[in-house]
Amino acid sequence: MHLFDGSGAAIIDSExxxxxxxxxQWNPTVTQLMKVDGDxxxxxxxxxxLGYTAGVFTR
Incomplete structure (x- = not known):
């Protein structure tokens, strides 16, 4: 995942x-959570x- 600021500059190069x-792996969805102390x-x-042949995962 890459994160960019409003001007398009990379904040996180790669994670x-x-x-x-x-x-x-398929059907990725990304949602931004409420800001408390950062993005x-x-x-x-x-x-x-890890250890599963199929499932739904989050991080």
């Missing part, structure tokens, strides 16, 4: 969301996970 890189995001996807 891995899914820790499982093997198999398929917070919730990422949801379907696919393979």
């Amino acid at each position: 891995n969301i899914n820790e499982e890189l093997l198999g398929r 917070r995001f919730l990422v949801i996807w379907s696919g393979n996970g």
Whole structure:
């Protein structure tokens, strides 16, 4: 995931969301959560996970 400011400059160069890189991952959704002390995001996807062959995962 990459995060940019309003001018298009990168705030976060690159951040891995899914820790499982093997198999398929699909249907990603990203939502911004209410700001309390900075930007917070919730990422949801379907696919393979650590120890699972299929499921819905969040981070």
